[in-house]
Amino acid sequence: MKSIPLLLMGCGGVGRQLLQHIVSCRSLHANQGVHLRVVGVCDSKSLVVASDVFTRELNDKFLVEVCRVKLNGLSLSKLADFGLAFVDCSASSETTGVLNRVVDLGCCIVLANKKPLTSRLEDYDKLYSYPRRIRHESTVGAGLPVIASLNRILLSGDPVHRIIGSLSGTLGYVMSEVEGGKPLSEVVKTAKSLGFTEPDPRDDLSGMDVARKIESLYPDEMEPDVMSVEEFLATGIKLLDNDVEERVKKASLRGNVLRYVCVIEGSRCEVGIQELPKTSALGRLKGSDNVLEIYSRCYNEQPLVIQGAGAGNDTTAAGVLADILDIQDLFP
Numbered sequence: 001m002k003s004i005p006l007l008l009m010g011c012g013g014v015g016r017q018l019l020q021h022i023v024s025c026r027s028l029h030a031n032q033g034v035h036l037r038v039v040g041v042c043d044s045k046s047l048v049v050a051s052d053v054f055t056r057e058l059n060d061k062f063l064v065e066v067c068r069v070k071l072n073g074l075s076l077s078k079l080a081d082f083g084l085a086f087v088d089c090s091a092s093s094e095t096t097g098v099l100n101r102v103v104d105l106g107c108c109i110v111l112a113n114k115k116p117l118t119s120r121l122e123d124y125d126k127l128y129s130y131p132r133r134i135r136h137e138s139t140v141g142a143g144l145p146v147i148a149s150l151n152r153i154l155l156s157g158d159p160v161h162r163i164i165g166s167l168s169g170t171l172g173y174v175m176s177e178v179e180g181g182k183p184l185s186e187v188v189k190t191a192k193s194l195g196f197t198e199p200d201p202r203d204d205l206s207g208m209d210v211a212r213k214i215e216s217l218y219p220d221e222m223e224p225d226v227m228s229v230e231e232f233l234a235t236g237i238k239l240l241d242n243d244v245e246e247r248v249k250k251a252s253l254r255g256n257v258l259r260y261v262c263v264i265e266g267s268r269c270e271v272g273i274q275e276l277p278k279t280s281a282l283g284r285l286k287g288s289d290n291v292l293e294i295y296s297r298c299y300n301e302q303p304l305v306i307q308g309a310g311a312g313n314d315t316t317a318a319g320v321l322a323d324i325l326d327i328q329d330l331f332p
């Protein structure tokens with residue numbers, strides 16, 4: 001039986017669901033000859049680890065390897081793979097430092113958290129030092145196979161020249177519900193309770209979560225450094241209800257809907273609200289679904305379309321679990 005040791009960082013909506021998936025898939029994984037061994041779980045302030053450290057010991061083969069490394073005057077970090085997967089289901093940029101360190105220890109990394117890959121190019125390059133050891137499918141489109149599909153297209157030498165899509169489950173859900181007549185303030189709270197939003201929903205509303213870029217739905221005086229999440233949800237967001245309702249109504253009179261769209265074409269990358277015909281592929285999108293149209297040489301006239309649930313703890317955690325199983329060959 002192959003054993004994959006995991007350390008889970010972040011045990012919120014996605015992290016807890018991942019643990020539940022791991023537990024409920026025990027017999028399925030056993031049939032596949034795999035056992036996921038969660039050796040530790042941490043949140044922002046604490047870490048719980050398996051009690052084995054009190055009852056088990058490093059095996060003799062490993063001790064001999066320690067001696068060999070030290071005899072050669074090297075650091076213990078030069079030891080052959082520690083064989084541990086770090087799974088980041090936090091929403092924090094503070095995990096980046098740890099992840100950068102464990103790359104050098106030969107560990108694998110699986111991310112639902114987008115921040116370590118999107119803050120600084122040096123961090124991205126560092127985390128990608130060993131591309132086979134990192135997976136982050138759930139950072140785009142939750143459990144949808146977006147990154148894997150793109151990689152397959154690119155690896156086959158098929159150049160991608162345009163990608164257009166709607167990649168925010170929260171904004172998709174919010175737009176659909178506001179079109180249905182509900183106030184923005186109410187649907188954002190519902191989206192949060194359904195597990196679609198980021199811990200601070202302003203990350204979604206600002207577009208930060210889509211591409212760390214802005215077409216802001218909220219004014220400066222409601223920025224996170226001025227107003228807490230709680231205050232924003234309790235009072236701030238209500239002040240935006242009328243404006244959003246009006247924008248949605250005006251678009252509707254023209255037979256259109258508002259969608260949060262991302263376009264990547266050549267070196268151009270844009271995200272923002274667009275008014276689109278109700279009947280267009282993006283206009284027909286409902287609820288928290290994401291859609292992505294990929295145009296390449298092979299998919300030129302008719303794009304490759306990936307569509308489905310783009311947010312939610314269940315589908316996101318399933319994507320993380322699939323990523324972990326995808327790197328199983330790296331474990332003895």
Ligand SMILES: NC(=O)C1=CN([C@@H]2O[C@H](COP(=O)(O)OP(=O)(O)OC[C@H]3O[C@@H](n4cnc5c(N)ncnc54)[C@H](OP(=O)(O)O)[C@@H]3O)[C@@H](O)[C@H]2O)C=CC1
Nearest residue numbers: 010011012013014043044090091092112113199311312316
């Ligand atoms: N929900 C979704 O649909 C999707 C979510 N994601 C991503 O998944 C991640 C998790 O989302 P979600 O579960 O909804 O968020 P939650 O806020 O529910 O959970 C995040 C958890 O991370 C913990 N945490 C905060 N800082 C650290 C730290 N420095 N080290 C370790 N843990 C920390 C928090 O613990 P504490 O209690 O101590 O603060 C909290 O329990 C996010 O990055 C999100 O972008 C990706 C795709 C879809």
Ligand SMILES: N[C@@H](CC=O)C(=O)O
Nearest residue numbers: 168169170196197198
């Ligand atoms: N908050 C995000 C969740 C996935 O990344 C979204 O709404 O799409």
